Amino acid sequence: MTWAMTEKGYSQRRACRLVGIDPHVHRYRSRRPDDAGLRTRLRELSGERRRFGYRRLHILLEREGWEVNWKKLYRIYREERLTVRRRGGRKRALGTRAPMAIPQGPNQRWSLDFVTDSLVWGRRFRVLCIIDDFNRECLGAVVDTSISGHRVARELDRIAELPRA
Known part of the structure; x- marks a missing residue:
């Protein structure tokens, strides 16, 4: 888009039509606030409390004075790729089991x-x-x-x- 407008001299409307997008999409500027402080605190808390999910972390953040919607916190939690660490499953026997020995006389098994x-x-x-x-x-x-x-x-x-x- 920007290349077509600067190098070729096309108007914004014409460049958008060539690419196939609406000009409003090209002009859009996000008004979302910068959540850098919240993101770092969320990462710190999730590092300290590995078994806590986003709901329990939301409670901890509220106690610290952060006023954040849980849906927004969940979005940030997912964007930071924070997940509750899975616990290890059942320990299974390694290798193949040796067949049980057949008793050769009475009172052996x-x-x-x-x-x-x-x-x-x-x-x-x-x-x-x-x-x-x-x-x-x-x-x-x-x-x-x-x-x-x-x-x-x-x-x-x-x-x-x-x-x-």
Whole structure:
């Protein structure tokens, strides 16, 4: 636009018509105030409070005396590319898992499982099933309405001490 007007001597109207824009677009001057102070303070606050989003930063700025609309603050927040730092996700196992070794004899590996059911009148109960993985023998079934971790440990100790052929 400016090149066509200075080098070729075209009028502003003709240069705008050649480019295909309205002259008002070429003449437009932004009246938006300079928000340099607000931008720097917003960057400082977001650096200090990494887990705060624009809403909580808006509250902090209001407490400091900045009178700014939250929509304007959001626009500046986006223009500065400030985002809440994402927390790390669930830690996953690295590499491939080694397959579980197949037991070569009895009492090398046991499996525990809770089975839950309810009686006709609504009372619930759980059964702890303890199975030897080598011969698929049920070593014990502990029935209780509320099995605690201490009780499970006691039952496992009791079953481990039993003599088996």
